[in-house]
Amino acid sequence: MVKHIVCVGAVYIDTILTVLRFPVEDEKLRATSQRRRRGGNCANTLEVLAQLVFHNVSDDSDSSEAPTADPQLHLLAILPNKESQDVTFIRNSLKNVKLTNSCIFRTDFNDAAASYIIQNIINSSRTIVSHNPLPEMTQDEFFAAATEAYRVEGATEGWYHFEGRVPQVVLHCVEYLRSSQPGFKVSVECEKPERTEMALVAYHADVVFYSKQWAETQGCNSPVAFLKTMKAGTRHDALLCCTWGDEGATVLQKGSEDYEQWGVAQSWAPNNGLHVVDTIGAGDTFIAGMLYAITCHEDDWTLQQKLEFANEIAGRKVYQDGFAGLAHQMLPATNGSMG
Secondary structure (H helix, E strand, O other): OEEEEEEEOOOOOEEEEEEOOOOOOOOOOOOEEEEEEOOOOOHHHHHHHHHHHHHOOOOOOOOOOOOOOOOOOEEOOHHHHHHHHOHHHHHHHHHOEOOOOOOOOEEEOOOOOOEEEEEEEOOOOEEEEEEEOOOOOOOOHHHHHHHHHHHHHHOOOOOEEEEOOOHHHHHHHHHHHEEEEEEEEEOOOOOOOOOOOHHHHOOHHHEEOHHHHHHHHHHOOHHHHHHHHHHHHHOOOOOOEEEOOOHEEEEEOOOOOOOOOEEOOOOOOOOOOOOOOOOOOHHHHHHHHHHHHHHHOOOOOHHHHHHHHHHHHHHHHHHOOOOOOHHHHHHOOOOOOOO
């Protein structure tokens, strides 16, 4: 039976301006380059997941449907009118990801959410200014969209991953899934510390992805110390992940004290002297790597192998612009496995 991965979050169209230095207020500064691409946490994760899942699958370029693969990938997001240019741009950027039966289209809007990113070429820092004209998803809209995708696709098992935009809504969505679609597991992001109520959502999740910023807000200065503090507020069998920027990532597979498993991976870096190019979406790439490892190599990869895969693909991402070709860098040497 085919499994499904549904990623729930916002989609942005990013305009990235590269500058030689960060501007001061009320200054006119010339950018060295400009590029436009689709962004958004879950959309970025799906772009990388699609590469990994469909890496060895034959693709019919004349077909509007994704080729057959397990799992199938879906985006559940608020989008403008499905006939708008922005939706066409988003659809074209997410090859092999299904939108039609899962997305919620706001027919009165033609513009998607947008981000304007100032990227400092000197130190790779980025400053992001966002605007989202689309009303956020309500819990009732999620219930309807999840039910429709469930009915149309015949989806009875798989994964729901939540970006965690509006914690109160996400909490109701996760509770709904637990009662109505028990064949699906749930993962959530706890990225932005100001969204404190995501801690309540994490209590119900099978996998929780924490950011370094979230950990530091809790007063922790190491991922191991932080994950130890999170044990009491999460499911008894949850997998807890914490990325730590250029210092790598750590995971904890909860269980009884005798069966807890830890994984620690140092930051991945090339040995050919390359420099960091683009850190935008590194965390999203890590999540894609973990979801791929968990769903496609649940039994044949160890926890440490899963972590190392996710850590390496996230590391490779920052040494290139965008996400193209990451699967080709990761999978040929392993032929789809870590052994």
